[in-house]
Amino acid sequence: MKKVIPFTTGTSTMDRKWLLPLVASSLVSLFLFMFATLSLEALSYRGNLSFARFFSAKEVDDPEMYVESKLAQHPPSREGSSPPSLAYLISGTKGDSNRMKRALQALYHPRNQYVLHLDLEAPPRERVELARYVKLEPTFLEAGNVQIIGKPNLVTYRGPTMIACTLHAAAILLRQGKHWDWFINLSASDYPLVTQDDLLHVLSNISRDLNFIEHTSDIGWKEFQRAKPIIIDPGLYMSKKSEIFWATQRRAVPNSFRLFTGSAWVALTRSFLEFCVWGWDNLPRTVLMYYTNFVSSPEGYFHTVICNAQEFRNTTVDHDLHYIAWDNPPKQHPLSLGLGHFQNMTDSGAAFARKFEKDDPVLDKIDKELLGREKDRFTPGGWCIGRSDEGRDPCAVMGDITCIKPGKGAKRFESLVLRLLTAENFRASQCATH
Secondary structure: OOOOOOHHHHHHHHHHHHHHHHHHHHHHHHHHHHHHHHHHHHHHHHHHHOHHHOOOHHHHHOHHHOHHHHHOOOOOOOOOOOOOOEEEEEEEOOOOHHHHHHHHHHHOOOOOEEEEEEOOOOOHHHHHHHHHHHHHOHHHHHHOOEEEOOOOOOOOOOOOHHHHHHHHHHHHHHHOOOOOOEEEEEEOOOEEOOOHHHHHHHHOOOOOOOEEOOEEOOOOOHHHHHHOEEEEOHHHOOOOOOOOEEEEEEOOOOOOOOOOEEOOOOEEEHHHHHHHHHOOOOHHHHHHHHHOOOOOHHHOHHHHHHHHOOOOHHHEEOOOOEEOOOOOOOOOOOOOEOHHHHHHHHHOOOOEEOOEOOOOHHHHHHHHHHHOOOOOOOOOOOOEOOOOHHHOOHHHOEOOOOOOOOOHHHHHHHHHHHHHOOHHHHHHHOOOOO
8 A cells, every 4th residue: 555645744844945045145134125225324324414525525526427517508799899789678557658768769779678667557559559659760760679568567666567567578578589788677757868879889998798887785675664564566466556465563673685776777697687688587576575565565676686696796897877966965855956966966977867758958958069950850860861951861761770879979988887886896795785
């Protein structure tokens, strides 16, 4: 009789055959796991003690390792090449269309770009009349460099909507892709004191990386009256203009960036406006959100951005290129300029002046003695090659737009710029902290 071997006995025998390898492999795996865990903990611990033990200090501080360094590069200045070109924003409100037309004629040069913004308070009829003038002027049609914003903003005095309007115009000028070197914002109450040939001649001999912006970190009384209050601009959500709303709460001055203040009128480089509008760095957006609730934000937004941006803080010239007269002590608004201010504004060497009342006689004197401009005509320049006899307008015929013929105004403006760029004035006033 055959001997029957129970199944359980065979299974037990087989278990013993692979049990030993299983235990051995498990021990090895457990050992490897514990070794890896301890190694990672040690690495983490040592990393917390000194990150530089695993990554050299050069690698940690190397800006080339991060995306911002690649985006922040702006093209070098183009001094010494063809004359510069300027991008103007001329803004106005109800009743300002004729003043804007006159300012445009006085400021016009075919090398430049112009955006006109007649705010939402102006009636449609006034906007259409201004648009019709631009559309039917042969010189504008030939050069293609004057535009009117068709979807205007409601601009509230002392509110951030003026900054929104300025950034809107800058974005349009950047989006067009047409070349320009400096952006200049003016209102209908501003007027030039030099010809565009005078201005372009002087600017062609300086670095095109310079930003003309009057600024200071000594905000003084503005800290209590403008920085700490919280305001709401009704122009952000209402269709009718009204005074800003004041909240009962107050806020602390920010500590992640330093506040700067100055004039609302600026001449900013294209590279800096690209930085503000395209915003590869978050600083311009952060500062913009802060100034949404800031009283008279146009007097602080660009100033705070440029002086807190490492790549632009050393490009500032502490002047707004304007002649402005104030009471002593200064009040909320500057004095209205008249014939009695003519000599002082001329001697100042400034490129622009403000503010002027509508059709003030001093404007006619500026046209005649400083600009050589006749009523309802463009300020003459090297680009005007038409005949001037028999009452003809020489600017009715456009010649070489790179031909610049500076006059006496260039000497006055040049003396101002040279004074601003002297060693004792230029570096000492660049985003200085007090």
